[in-house]
Amino acid sequence: xxxxxxxxxxxxxxxxxxxxxxxxxxxxxxxxxxxxxxxxxxxxxxxxxxxxxxxxxxxxxxxxxxxxxxxxxxxxxxxxxxxxxxxxxxxxxxxxxxxxxxxxxxxxxxxxxxxxxxxxxxxxxxxxxxxxxxxxxxxxxxxxxxxxxxxxxxxxxxxxxxxxxxxxxxxxxxxxxxxxxxxxxxxxxxxxxxxxxxxxxxxxxxxxxxxxxxxxxxxxxxxxxxxxxxxxxxxxxxxxxxxxxxxxxxxxxxxxxxxxxxxxxxxxxxxxxxxxxxxxxxxxxxxxx
Amino acid sequence: xxxxxxxxxxxxxxxxxxxxxxxxxxxxxxxxxxxxxxxxxxxxxxxxxxxxxxxxxxxxxxxxxxxxxxxxxxxxxxxxxxxxxxxxxxxxxxxxxxxxxxxxxxxxxxxxxxxxxxxxxxxxxxxxxxxxxxxxxxxxxxxxxxxxxxxxxxxxxxxxxxxxxxxxxxxxxxxxxxxxxxxxxxxxxxxxxxxxxxxxxxxxxxxxxxxxxxxxxxxxxxxxxxxxxxxxxxxxxxx
Ligand SMILES: Nc1ncnc2c1ncn2[C@@H]1O[C@H](COP(=O)(O)OP(=O)(O)OP(=O)(O)O)[C@@H](O)[C@H]1O
Ligand SMILES: [Mg+2]
Numbered sequence: 001x002x003x004x005x006x007x008x009x010x011x012x013x014x015x016x017x018x019x020x021x022x023x024x025x026x027x028x029x030x031x032x033x034x035x036x037x038x039x040x041x042x043x044x045x046x047x048x049x050x051x052x053x054x055x056x057x058x059x060x061x062x063x064x065x066x067x068x069x070x071x072x073x074x075x076x077x078x079x080x081x082x083x084x085x086x087x088x089x090x091x092x093x094x095x096x097x098x099x100x101x102x103x104x105x106x107x108x109x110x111x112x113x114x115x116x117x118x119x120x121x122x123x124x125x126x127x128x129x130x131x132x133x134x135x136x137x138x139x140x141x142x143x144x145x146x147x148x149x150x151x152x153x154x155x156x157x158x159x160x161x162x163x164x165x166x167x168x169x170x171x172x173x174x175x176x177x178x179x180x181x182x183x184x185x186x187x188x189x190x191x192x193x194x195x196x197x198x199x200x201x202x203x204x205x206x207x208x209x210x211x212x213x214x215x216x217x218x219x220x221x222x223x224x225x226x227x228x229x230x231x232x233x234x235x236x237x238x239x240x241x242x243x244x245x246x247x248x249x250x251x252x253x254x255x256x257x258x259x260x261x262x263x264x265x266x267x268x269x270x271x272x273x274x275x276x277x278x279x280x281x282x283x284x285x286x287x288x289x
Numbered sequence: 290x291x292x293x294x295x296x297x298x299x300x301x302x303x304x305x306x307x308x309x310x311x312x313x314x315x316x317x318x319x320x321x322x323x324x325x326x327x328x329x330x331x332x333x334x335x336x337x338x339x340x341x342x343x344x345x346x347x348x349x350x351x352x353x354x355x356x357x358x359x360x361x362x363x364x365x366x367x368x369x370x371x372x373x374x375x376x377x378x379x380x381x382x383x384x385x386x387x388x389x390x391x392x393x394x395x396x397x398x399x400x401x402x403x404x405x406x407x408x409x410x411x412x413x414x415x416x417x418x419x420x421x422x423x424x425x426x427x428x429x430x431x432x433x434x435x436x437x438x439x440x441x442x443x444x445x446x447x448x449x450x451x452x453x454x455x456x457x458x459x460x461x462x463x464x465x466x467x468x469x470x471x472x473x474x475x476x477x478x479x480x481x482x483x484x485x486x487x488x489x490x491x492x493x494x495x496x497x498x499x500x501x502x503x504x505x506x507x508x509x510x511x512x513x514x515x516x517x518x519x520x521x522x523x524x525x526x527x528x
Contacts, residue, residue, distance in 0.1 A: 164396065171382045171393050178380035180344050182394050182441060183368025 003135040008253045010136050014146035015211075016249020018204050021149045022222060023229035023241035024156070025200030031236035032173040032193040033089055038100035041223030042107035043073060043198050045216060047205020049111070052120060052214040054206075062141070062210060066148055069206035070199045077198025081191040089190065104219065111216035119213035145207035152203060153242060156196070160238070169193055173236070201226075221265065228272045234281055247271070294353075295320045295480055296341070296372070296449055301350030303336045303504075310336040312504040313350070318449060323471075323481040325491040325512075327525060328501035334484040335377050337501070338451050341482075342374055343367040355448075369397055371448030375455055379438040383427025387418055390426050390437055394444030404444075411440040414470070432463040439470060450474065451482040456490070468494060488525035492516050500525075 026040050037043075050069040054060050060068075080103075088099050129140035160166035172179045172189045179186050201222075212218060229248050233240025248268045255267035294317035303311040311333045318324050328334050339345040341352055343364040352360045354370050373394075382390050391411060395404045412419035415436045421429065426437055435455060442450050452471060456464040468490050475481050475494075485491035492498050492512040500508040500521065508518065515521050 164392075167385070167389055167393060168396065170385055171389075174382040174384045175380055177344070177376075178382055180364045181342070181374055181376045181380050183365040183397050183445065184393070185363075185365045 004257070006135050007137060008257045009250060010138060011142055012250035012253030013246055014138065014142045014249070015208075015253070016246035017146040017149040017153070017242075018207055018245070019225060019229055019249050020242040020245025021153055021200050021204040021207075022226045023233065023245050024153060024238065025197040025204075026226045027230045027233070027236055027238065027241040028169075028200070029194055029197035030230070032169060033085075033190050035085065035089060035096050036093075036100065037194075037197060038097065038223060039104035039107055040197075040201055040226050041219035041221065042104050042111070043077070043201035044205040044222040044226075045111060045214075045219045046076070046107070047073060047202035047207075048209045048212060048214045048218065049115065049205075050202065051206035051209025052122060055122070055209065062144055062207060063148055065209065066152075066203045066206045069202040070152075073202025074195040074199040076195075076202075078191045078195035080198070081194035082187075085194060086187060086190065104223070108216050108219055111219075115214070115216065117216065119215040121213050122210045139211070141210035145211065148207055149204065152200075156200070157238060165192070225268070228268050232272060232275050293319055295322075295355060296482070297351075297353040298341065299351045299353075301337070301340060301352065302348045303333070303340050303345055304348050310504055311340065311347070314501070314504070314506055316499055316506065316509070318480060318482055320448075320480055321478065322497065323475040323483065323495050325483040325485055325495040325498045326501050327485055327488045327491060327498060329486065332501045333504040334501060335453055336504075338374055338376070338453050338482075338484060341367075341451065342372060365397075368445060369399055371399065371446070372451070373442040373445045373447035373449070374451040375435075375438045375442050375453065377453040377457075379434045381426045381434055381437050381441065383425065385426055386423055387426050387429065387437060388422040390441050391418070391444050394441030395446075397445050400444060400446045403446075407444055407446060411443050414443070415440055431458055432460075432466070435459065435463075435467065436470075439474075443474070447479070449480045449482060451484065453484050454486060455483075456485065456487055464490070488521070489516075 022040070022044055026037055029035065029037050047069045050072060051062065051065045054065040054068055055062065084099070084103070088096050130137050131140050131143055160169060168184055168189055172184060172186060176186065179189070225248065229244035230241055232247055233242070233244030251267050251271050252264045256264040296318040298317070299315050301311050301314040302309065314337060316326070326334060326337065336345060340347045343359070343362050347360060350360070351358060354372060357370070359367050359370060382393065391408060395407055400407065417433055418436055418440055421433070426434065429437060439455070455471065456467045459467060464487070471481060471483060472494050483491050483495060492515055495512050497511050498509065498515045499506050500515070508515065508520065
């Protein structure tokens, strides 16, 4: 029994790290640009398909698939911002809402046309391998995904904290007018920020591609999941996104064990409601929506 | 006199949603000058500074820096040409450290070379900032934040520094310190455009002054002339 609980907790934490990465992408975009990317889940699913196809076609390790997803999705996010999102950054929220919902429908539709509605089981050998550690027996895919996500979160955190660009990004998030005053190229900062956010989603998608069947409809779940995670942690907070991811990962795992697997997705929302009642701004939330 | 100007503004108009904030403003600043623009609340002082720096679009008029037309350029290109500002409300980055704020001020291409010397210079000018270099800027006192905003502007190695009411919200003693800092920067060779409501103090510092009312320049002249002008005495000096 103990070992069952430990295993469930551990696998919840592992998946939670990946959720944290998804949420981080959403929260960085929101923190800097004050726009909510309702197409975030689609970006995760793009990553899932990138993971699926790179593994299937070239049989690359999942880490390589993640790097490819990072590069592709960064470019995608950058261009999307520079071509479309940029025009709506200073518009009222309901304009932005419509644009992003439109984009999300466009992306889902594109995925459906390209790959069809049927789930594609992963081609990765990883899905069946496990590693044992004392009482713990864990999916190798999960461990790899979590380790890569953890590493990338740490690298991203260090980049934002210590690099000159990271400093500019934090400055733009703190005070956009202040940024204009010192001559920050705000449009470029925004495009790169959106690229980073999309890359986080894409990498997370690639990392979980051995765990989830690739399917266009996953997108809605991931958008909602990213939302819950970010709100639990506090919108715009880096640490909050990470903590939110872990909480949701563990909550899902426990719900599947204690109730039925179909309760898995419901519990995080219950948790969300409880947290919003007691901590309306999430654990670390400081920013106004 | 016109040809030698560092910054020339000619017939500048700014409107927000149709309502006019600047209405054909013209002024010149020569290299090494300290000029002031004085005016009451809502006269258009901030609009003037923001339109020079490209943050607010002008609807007509021409702004030239070193003879180059910079009208309509984005703010980062205008900063790159050596126009810095100490903005209304300071606009520092409160969640970043003091040193990060300063380094961001020095992130322009024009300021990259010798950045550490400039930082040293700022720390010598404002010892408080040096003591608190690692502290979050948002935790500084109002006066210290104003020093930080000035330090951040200096970091960009500007040719012209525009000050938007630097003394606002400061105690009388700190206001004097503030004006002394502006004065000493000017004496060290900076060209300064000082925008103020504190007419007596800024005219005492400036070579020349402009009086802005409802978006138009209604008077300009040397500081002595303006201080002696009966209109100025009545409306701004309470004499
Ligand atoms: N963003 C804006 N949108 C609409 N109107 C504005 C905006 N900014 C300024 N105004 C208007 O333009 C006019 C000039 O404002 P501005 O801020 O330039 O004056 P100011 O001289 O700096 O005043 P203060 O001394 O109070 O700072 C005012 O009538 C103001 O209401
Ligand atoms: Mg003003």
